[in-house]
Amino acid sequence: MEPGNQTxxxxxxxxxxxxxxxHQALLFGVLLCVYLVTVFGNLLISLAIVSDAHLHTPMYFFLFNLSLVDVLFSSTTVPKMLASIHTRSGAIPFAGCLAQMYAFHLFGTMDSFLLAAMAIDRYAAVVHPLRYSALMSPRACGLLLGVPWVATHLQSLVHTCLMAQLTFCAGARVPHFFCDLMPLLKLSCSDTRANKLAVLAFGVAMGVSPLACILLSYLCICREVCRVPSAPGKWRKAFSTCGSHLTVVSLFYGTIFAVYLQPESPSSSSRKDKAAALMCGVVIPMLNPFIYSLRNKDIKAALRKLSANAASSRS
Structure with missing residues (x-):
């Protein structure tokens, strides 16, 4: 675009x-219900973990953090969508758009690192049960949580600073329900080569490394189980230990592949892209508490205890 047309x-x-x-009334009702279930379910899981001393273990430490991140991840997009539907205006200030982009990539990427940390925890529990306490020490858990937080903040900061330097066309309409990187770059009137290079670099570093860690952890788990003579019983035990985590990983990365790793299409606002992004940022955070609680006896016991304590305190 010519410089004179840039505003x-x-x-x-x-x-x-x-x-x-x-469609607006139905969308508002569905989104509101999904958001309330997401917040209530994840906060309930977090409260159950904090209140039950038996759950103060590395596995539940990471699940606690995953629940909090899921609340923040969903809160990045859903409240704005609800406000836009209610006011019938999708306007978002430039600074607010950058803040939403920052938060979405921060919490979305942190989700993947937490899933990787949980995979390492499951590897230590299945492959090295006698050394589990030493391998998953408080210091190790702190590093598995702290390093990704620093890295994800750095990624979001770089993307946001590069985006803030671009010039955008007047009346910029974002063909999405939130401010995402690629739709914004397509609206820019500036040279976006540095932005696209950063997207590629961070996409490889921050996207591939957690997935590689998860795949390697489960490869080692499968190898260990296959080496045991009583493999059928060992497989059942391993699946009961890792089943919930595997389900969440499959949902999360299946959606990530559908949204961000597909070849760039001419129409970034297609219904398929929107549906996949909605699944990643809204639906999966709602499903996680159910996935981790339905098959987990410890979480069920903690929730029953929490409910009993709440009932006794009211009486």
Whole structure:
């Protein structure tokens, strides 16, 4: 675009999930219910872990952090979507758009690192049960949590600083329900080569490393189980230990592949892309508490105890 047609914008217009007026009431109701279930379910899991001393272990330490991150991840997009539907305006200030982009990539990437930390924890529990306490010491757990937080903040900061230097066309309409990197870059009137290079570099470093860690952990778990003579019983025990985590990993990375690792399409606002992004940022955070609690006897016991304590305190 010619320099004379470039205009600094003070806000973007998020087009949302649907521009059809007849869909707005249904969307508002569904999103509100999903968000309330997400917040209530994840906070309930967190409260159960904090209140039960039996759950003060590395596995539940990471699950506690995953629940909090899921609440923040969902809160990055859903409240703004609800406000846009209610006010019938998708306008978002430039600074607010950058903040939303920062938070979405921060918490989304942190989710993947927490899943990797949980895979390492499961590897230590299955392959080295006698050394589990030494391998998953408080210092090791702190490093598995602290290093990713620093790395994900750095990633989001670089993307945000590079985005803030771009010039955007007047009346910029974002064909998505939140401010994501690639839709914003397509609206820019500036040279975006540095931004795309950062997307590629961080995509490889921050996307591949957690997945590689998860795959390597489960490869070692499978190898260890296959080496044991009583393999059938060992497989059942390993699956009961890792089943919930494997389910969440499959949902999370299946969606990530569908959204961010597919070849760039001419229409970034396609229904498929929106549906996949909605699954990643809204639906999966809602499902995680159910996945981890339905098959977990310790979480069920902690929730029953929490409910009993709440009932006794009211009486």
């Amino acid at each position: 600094a914008v003070s806000e973007f217009i998020l087009l949302g999930l649907s521009e059809e007026p007849q």
